[in-house]
Amino acid sequence: MIDLRHLRTIHALRDTDSLHDAAERLHLTQSALSHQFRELEERIGMQLFVRKSKPVRFTSAGLKLLQLADQVLPLICGTERDLGKLASGTAGRLHIAIECHSCYQWLMPSVDEFRGAWPEVELDLASGFAFAPLPALERGDLDLVVTSDPVTLPGISYVPLFGYEAVLAVDNHHPLHGKPYLEPGDLASQTLITYPIERHRLDIFTRFLEPADIEPAQVRTSELTVMMMQLVASGRGVCCLPNWALHEYSSRGYVTAKRLGENGLQARLYAAIRSDMLQVPYVSDFLLTAKDISFATLEGVNVVSGLAI
Template structure:
């Protein structure tokens, strides 16, 4: 009820959404406010708006309802022979090109373990792991977080990416100064540890003068392919986009830049749990070749 009214701002619309009459819903609001001894909504510009108490209750409602939906989803899977569901996250740098083939092979070997991909935790995989939204995640760069276990996958290379017609195309490697002198396309403007800002820009004491935040890999690649700037990306993530054409790569400095991929899961995860079984399968899968 709280969620429906907050989303619609209207008792009539909320009642229709919930499948009850408007008078019945109005009665429920009054009863809830009586039990809690506080006002949950006030009217502003013909809309019902949550009070501070209503906002607190709304937050809890969204958490509870979200968990109920996940529980129903899991139980539905259990009813068709799947005994466990493992939720897997992926960070912004990570790609999905390897998942279909890997998951098909994993399901053939472990038919009782269902996999659910949670797509909206790319910027906060460790928070999602801690609060139980996911059971494991693919991440890159150093992991210095308490309460997590790390399963190494492979070492990758960070490469500079640009359009085929870019003035810097064709060079075997680019300096930090050359990259910083171009419009830089990135996921977000908060530097992540162990990646290009730490390994390249901070180390060489330069920063890009023009930065475009694109949010997701597809958008970053689209802007780069259109000649709008340059980016730095793991070669593994970039692979499918290179095969589509229109892009070229160069090394980052004459020494190159490496980055490690790993699986992270909760430290107290039992060794024989479905999440640990999936993590072990990922470590054996030679994902760098996919």
């Protein structure tokens, strides 16, 4: 019944105050608009504006339609602009969510650099404990999710960012201090502190403890890394973190890092994005930047990690 054409017309009519001028602005003839209005008015069964008056006066129905136009037309225009930008690849949106708090540490430099290189791109960063990021990525509410858990989903691609080693933080005078590396059984008597997420998303369980069928003496959770570190340092538990996240604490001698298993618990972070975004220039650029920067940031970590092997 109502069409965008009608909204554009009535909007132009308010601005120009005459059918003739409105037609000109819309690159149409006065006749076209006259027909258009007559037909629409027939359909809704009411007049939309008062003819015999200058300036034009709208009826209640016309005003209602105008209010609609004022709401809708900007939305349409905005989306058309956004699509244009998306197609040209010069600008767009990059809403990022990260699954783990510690990721801020290496992500922030990438984000800063990216902001400079692509000022047109609307960049947003959200920490993802509050909601499920992957469905949001599928829905289009998010554009990039940093995760260590690449579950296969149609239309979602995972770009490897960098590998890291998950290590165990223990206090400096811990009994396990002497061992070159820890075995699952060593944790049977320990309190394990984790982020408050499901077990199947924690490598320490899925890839270390569960294969050996070991359960820690106690499991407690904390949302904040610093809080975890306090607990560990005071001997109230141990916790498993990426080596680069632990580095700032272990390198200062606040806690000690211990390798998990003979070869260490190697893991990998991925950027999850909708597959079609891979082609978008600013996205691929961001991924390159992120890889570069994470590499530069973490290079030192692996050497000076304080990892007591």
